[in-house]
Amino acid sequence: MRIGYFLSSEEYTPAELIAQAKAAQKAGFQALWISDHYHPWVDAQGQSPFVWSTIGALSQVCTLPVTTAVTCPTIRIHPAVVAQAAATSAVLHEGRFRLGVGSGEALNEQILGDDWPEADVRLEMLEEAVAVMRELWQGGVVSHRGPHYTVRNARLYTLPDKPPPVYVSAFGPKAVELAGRIGDGYVSTMPDGDLVKAFRENGGGDKPAQAGFKAAYADSAEEGARIAFEKWPNAAVPGELSQILPTPKHFEQASQLATQEKVAEAFVCGNDAGEHLEMIDRYAQAGFDEIYVANTGPHWQGLMDLYESSVLPKLRR
Template sequence: MRIGYFLSCEEYTPAQLIEQAKAAQDAGFQSLWISDHFHPWNDEQGQSPFVWSIIGALSQVVSIPVTTAVTCPIIRMHPTVTAQAAATSAVLHDGRFVLGVGTGEALNEHINGDRWPFADERLEMLEESIEVMRELWKGDFVTHRGRHYQVDQARIYTLPAEPPKVYISAFGPKAIEVAARIGDGYVSTTPDGDLVGKFRDLGGGDKPVQGGFKGCWAPSEDEGVRIAHRLWPNSGVPGELSQVLPSPRHFEQASQLVTEDMMRESVVCGPDPAGHARQLQQYEKAGFDEVYIANMGPHYSELIDMYRSEFL
């Protein structure tokens, strides 16, 4: 199982993201994930740089593969624009760029005043958007009149030698079916072997499966819990709330229900590598091919150093 590093655009400045990427590659991490947000989950996280600018900058400082985890190409950005951004990113990274996509969250996608569709409609939109992007990556002029998207004589001129791979994030049965049928790979943040099995059985076969989790390195477990609870209590918000809440302040309100003890149970906190080993083993046992670790808080250098010495 490959181990990669997860860059959290919600929490870190562009300079810190580039610093982490360089350090991760030097430490032996084999690839990178990077999140795509317009807003952070809450004001305490405090950042949200434009992911495509960061991906371009990464191409100048690292040579390991980069995957968006994940981009939503259905509302905030039209699939034609996402297709162009992904194509340029693949050129910059010499083909080592993967477009990870999903159906997104209202937090990021409502900003232009568009209606926030229900999950089934968003999944339908995602499938059509992937169709549009793949047509554009063929290099010809594309005119498309679909249920959700219109394209009028569009052509992408800057293209990689091979079209970008599209990995699909999925949690429910309908999304798993779509991911298996049209995706080049599968993305999840849950070490669920049943979901991986369904993906493979429904047509995913031996396509790559990527997973990821967050930890919080700190000098002690208690300090790590406090940092995680201050910055990422939204990770304890249950069910579909993460998809439908429209702003950081709504996440802050919902996160008031999340306690430090809940964070202690759900996030690996502190300096002990044993908790990270258990997390990695869960993903390996579930059948993941790649797993990505993100840090919460200021001690990302220490987490990277721990992985260098203990796992890489």
Template structure:
């Protein structure tokens, strides 16, 4: 299994993302994911760098493969422009760039004030694109791989049986490195309360303000369960093993909060050597 690092464009400034990419390479991570956002989820995250500028800059500071996780090539940016951006990125990274695509969410795609689908239509789109089998079938038929954020072995099997074969399956999870699990949960709740927003809301809310309102439903305990919090390498190994048992070939970990160097050190000393 290949272990990569997830660059959170929503939380860190451009220079910090470049610093993290270099640190991840030194620590022994084998690849990078980078998120493609127009807004942060909530204002506490505070950033939203233009992903195509970042991908160009990444080519100058490290040699790790880079995948967008994920780009919506239909609404905010015309697919022809995405095609040119992806081709340029592939050249800059000497073939080590992968365009990960998805259907997007209102937070990032509904930015021009154009008509947005009704609630019923959006829910149908959500089921098809995220929860339902059609998205997996489409990936198996025309894609070069499959991207997910859940250790769901049934969907991996459906992808492979539906034509995906031995194409790569990638997934990611979030961590909050700190001196204790409690402190990590506090940081995660402060920066990413949206991780606990229930149901379909994460796909349909249009702005950080709305996510902050919805996050009032979320508790620190709820967010703590969605993250690997603290500094215990065994907790990371157990999470990675969930994805391995589900059949994923690659898994990417994202840190939240200021202690990303601690996460790099943890992986370099205790996690990656154990996996290898």
């Protein structure tokens, strides 16, 4: 089992993300996730740097594998352009880059005024986008005319020795079926063993399954819960709302129905190493091979120190 650190682009500046990546490698984390957003979920999070710039910078400061968690290659950025960004990232990271993809959220994808398709159409678009990217990664000139995308005389000149693996995010039955069928791996944020099983039974086999959870490191669980509620009230927004709400203001309005106690249920709050180990075990028992923890709030170095001294050594044993 691999334990990684999740770089939250919604909450930290590019410089802070780079510092966290360096600290994560020093602490003994084995890999990195990084989120790909145009907007934060709510204004309190306060950041949203362009992920591809950050990924390039990461290649110069650490040697940990990097996965986007996740990129939507369908509306905001054409898959032919995402293919170029991912290929360059794989070259910079010397083959340690993995492209995590998903069907996206209106929060990020509607900024150009495009319609927001229903879920089934978004999955069709994702499948076609992945096929376009994989064809471009083979080299040579590509022309493609499909139901959703057109590519004309495109060629990627900067390519890694091997195409970057594509890991597919999925939470519902149709998406999990797609992930198993086309993905080189699976991405989730829920410790749901049934989803992992469905991925494996639909073609995923023994391919890697990744998942992540959030923490709010602080001197006490109460202070951690306060930080979590301040920065991530959207963690309590239920169902498909996370896919269809279009702006941070809408998420703030929906989050008014949340309570601090409800948000804290989705986090590991405070500084108890045992609670982190229990959360990691929940994901391990669900069948995940790689588990990533994200910090929220200002005390991320405390989380690094906790994992270096009290969490990662116990997992190694």
